[in-house]
Amino acid sequence: MSLTIHHDTEQDCLTLQLGERFDFTVHRDFHDACLSARAARSYVIDLGEVSSMDSSALGMLLLLREHAGGERAEIRIVNAGVELRGTLRVAGFDRLFVLH
Numbered sequence: 001m002s003l004t005i006h007h008d009t010e011q012d013c014l015t016l017q018l019g020e021r022f023d024f025t026v027h028r029d030f031h032d033a034c035l036s037a038r039a040a041r042s043y044v045i046d047l048g049e050v051s052s053m054d055s056s057a058l059g060m061l062l063l064l065r066e067h068a069g070g071e072r073a074e075i076r077i078v079n080a081g082v083e084l085r086g087t088l089r090v091a092g093f094d095r096l097f098v099l100h
Contacts, residue, residue, distance in 0.1 A: 012041035022057040048079030
């Protein structure tokens, strides 16, 4: 699996650490981890190991945002490399998510 999940039940924070590729191949695992259960209070998406991301990854992030409460969602994207941060900024995701 190219997705590792950790749920801090005390803080109700779900952390997803993605593998080398964030694309359609992780869709099922991403959906099962994030979208099939009730929303957590907050989410951390760790892109530290991700070297490539496609448009389906952007779509998954948008679905997560909607599931987590839209504008009230607390979702942080962390450890994105320079290229991935650029992609997220070009797509306007820096206005929708907190990028660290």
